[in-house]
Amino acid sequence: MSGELAGRRVVLTGATGGVGRAVASRLAESGAEILMIGRRKAPLVELAGALRAQAIAGDVTDSEFVANLPRHIEARWGTAPDILINNAGAFTLASFGETDSETFERLLAVNLRAPFELIRLWLPAMLARDSGHIVNIGSVAGRRAFPGNAAYCASKYGLRGLHEVLVEELRASGVRVTWIEPSAIDTPLWDEFDPDRRADVPSRGEMLEPGAVAEAVLFALVQPRGVSVEEVSLRANLVGRRS
Numbered sequence: 001m002s003g004e005l006a007g008r009r010v011v012l013t014g015a016t017g018g019v020g021r022a023v024a025s026r027l028a029e030s031g032a033e034i035l036m037i038g039r040r041k042a043p044l045v046e047l048a049g050a051l052r053a054q055a056i057a058g059d060v061t062d063s064e065f066v067a068n069l070p071r072h073i074e075a076r077w078g079t080a081p082d083i084l085i086n087n088a089g090a091f092t093l094a095s096f097g098e099t100d101s102e103t104f105e106r107l108l109a110v111n112l113r114a115p116f117e118l119i120r121l122w123l124p125a126m127l128a129r130d131s132g133h134i135v136n137i138g139s140v141a142g143r144r145a146f147p148g149n150a151a152y153c154a155s156k157y158g159l160r161g162l163h164e165v166l167v168e169e170l171r172a173s174g175v176r177v178t179w180i181e182p183s184a185i186d187t188p189l190w191d192e193f194d195p196d197r198r199a200d201v202p203s204r205g206e207m208l209e210p211g212a213v214a215e216a217v218l219f220a221l222v223q224p225r226g227v228s229v230e231e232v233s234l235r236a237n238l239v240g241r242r243s
């Protein structure tokens, strides 16, 4: 494979979603070898086939599934990944009073605990080789409060905290960590909320396109070894897609 990421091995969670597909396509075009993770096997395998990538179907909140990933991945690649992209995410719109404990725990499990566990799997190998890159897909809701985002904000603020600690701890190492912080993106995440019919969220035409996130991820990954892109804020400028 040729390209800026030729020979780089990437584990990407949430590969079947709107952002995941865009990131997988862009990184595959750049020559990366990608191992994609998601729960729904049929679309995952189809996408992996189209991109000549690999796929492992499973739930990142299932600790047994996560614990077995290194064995599966090392059987395929013979080594740990060079790049981990924590992109799988869950979202809901519900006020604090409407948020039950089960929903709160589910969002924390997908958006916060899973990245923690996945980073723990491969950070030691990255540190041992003094090279690696962890990309955390955050959100503007990890920095700003939005009504109706109690569980989501809690999970993304938590992920930003985890990310910032890693930045401090890893700054002197060859392992880089990047936080990508988009505003709303037009993806299937919004399907159940019908954003074009409500006033409390942006319409789809006012959202970022997933490709913008893919370009930001690539930008962070292709910097020279001495350059660490610690954060990328992406905001829709509200003129780009109105027509």
Ligand SMILES: NC(=O)c1ccc[n+]([C@@H]2O[C@H](COP(=O)([O-])OP(=O)(O)OC[C@H]3O[C@@H](n4cnc5c(N)ncnc54)[C@H](OP(=O)(O)O)[C@@H]3O)[C@@H](O)[C@H]2O)c1
Residues within 6 Å of the ligand: 013, 014, 015, 016, 017, 018, 019, 020, 037, 038, 039, 040, 041, 058, 059, 060, 061, 086, 087, 088, 089, 090, 091, 110, 137, 138, 139, 140, 181, 182, 183, 184, 185, 186, 187, 188, 189, 190
């Ligand atoms: N869309 C937005 O407005 C927006 C804005 C800022 C940040 N983000 C962040 O961007 C990331 C991607 O979101 P998206 O918009 O692309 O959402 P999406 O289209 O709904 O995709 C979510 C992805 O996560 C996977 N996933 C969810 N729960 C999982 C689990 N338990 N185990 C494994 N995979 C799981 C889904 O696959 P399966 O269903 O097959 O498991 C799917 O591939 C998320 O971290 C999200 O928080 C989104």
